[in-house]
Amino acid sequence: MTRSTVWRAVSLAAAVAVSTLAAAPAAHAGTYAKTKHPIVLVHGFIGFDNILGIQYFYDIPNKLRDEGATVYIASVNPSQTTEFRGEELVQQMKQWAAKDGVTKFNLIGHSHGGPTVRYAAGTLPTMVASVSTVAGTHFGSKVADDILAGTTPGGGFDQTATAGLKLIAWLSGNKTTSDADLLTALKALSAPGSAAFNAKFPVGAPTTTCGTGPEKASINGNSMRWYSFSGTSVKTNGWDISDAILAETAKYFGTEPNDGLVSKCSSHWGRVVKDNYTWNHLDEINQVLGTIGANSPDPVSFYKQHANRLKWAGL
Template structure:
């Protein structure tokens, strides 16, 4: 038996064994060792097929066909279902997870072929029929193109973690040596972290008992911050209400305007508190407020007489002592700022605000106005006040908040991209949420702004714990 024939048979047996083990979910077929050996063979199938047929002859065509079938199955698995880990996730999440092995395979393939094809043409081009060389080249390019379209489109269309810049960079450079490899590997790593975070949440959810740990004595009123509405298009709380309800919480929303003044929004929050109490028959509510929603709620409690109807106020990332970035941003040249305010007011008037006032709303974040507000708005003695905040680990944690993050960080203050830790402290300060990963937890992450799972922080678990502790305290 020729040595080349023995190699062919060993390859068939090994690949068949791994394929069977994959089918019974003992060993994954789509893994680095298998792809490292199989991808070069697949990309150069016309050339290798010609060589094997020439060296081994017709007697070996049956084993060659078997190997081709096994490699074809592997190629289809890589293209259609690269992830078969047994974890129950949504189909779109599974499709997204498959982008990583496809992008890694593409980077490996382009590096490999950039070496193999020139060497073959220069060293053995005279010995190989031109038709075989051209066919192999076309096949290789089309195979890489398929990997490119499959992997890039999965990542660009389905990832919540990739920024717009990263998506454009990925699509535009994936075929450029070095830059393309950096883009492909970078996107693959980002998508893998996103997929693993989804796996972690699925496992957490599966182990989460069904109980009434969030069935507080008083109903929960969620009060959003500026720029949001309690409607589907501008929903400020993501998946949080749904998970709290699963554990017995009675959830209501503040329904104040997105860009109303503190006074106007405070009136709306006060009216909503009274309405929820009347609707449920409860004498009080627990208010959980994000960002400036905490200021609106404090105004409703202390200035508008809602103190007797509020058992507790929990603020999340609320700028109780102002926003240092706002001190700078609101000093823009007046015509520019007024034009920006007019545009925002128009957009949110269309969205449903009756009195949007971007200018006054943002001015209220200035530290001098925050000090004045705090002097005029003392805490109500019957209300339990507590606060939480979060911090970004770098400007890359949330590119949309990169500028304010850097401005506040330059002043020596940890922040969530808008609010510093010290500014968020009010009443009983319960702590700072940090991610165990490199991303950090931004201002928007603390209300599930992106409806996104990421490694090192589970916003759903944190809210379940916060509300569960309110119940334990008798609220």
């Protein structure tokens, strides 16, 4: 079950990315989300920035821009170490800054994008105003731990899955396509890999087990805000094919609250604003293609509200 679950997830990500075109963005309508510094959205494991018009953060960049936000969408490797992905993000930030005269960014990362934006903050603190993570894999994922325990390095499964990940990277135009590797990413997403990363980048960590961290914390004298959010639901919409996959991966967590891939406690970093949205791991980014539970909050509105929070914080 372990191998088929992961391969289905890889296949689903590729299928979603190539099957439908996103709608064209509307004209600007307001200033509700107009932050002082641009927002950068960073995708997670098996993710992409944009493939044939399909956004990983489905329809979220467009709606943020409609409300006045300047939004950049990072393109980092879908399956690599946190440091590898983080360095790609750092280089893109430098390029955007040089091109557009930007001095600081508000970073928002989903899933593996959470530790990825923390790497950027720790490496380039002078250019980061805030760090926000949605279902960040800060303390690893039991799914990664269990898959690693049952996967033989160099076997047919990891090679086949890696080929699928390289396809996603190629379709998204990522320049490091050949570096995508399933086992490398899973090790980074494991509990031991996350612990090693946290030891190097500890700022914003919760002060107690499954607790909250500081809202304001500095790196090398550079003050920034830290926020985290997550969902704790799995089956949210019977018409969403991804719910069935996440229902399988959720079994790894037993009774521990989770979104199908990340536990509630693992998502905590900085100020925990809310950790029990009725979302699963894909609902958090308005996927698949906006298919959200009928009684769940609108993910697009959530990102606009958080941008407004940053705006009123002077960020």
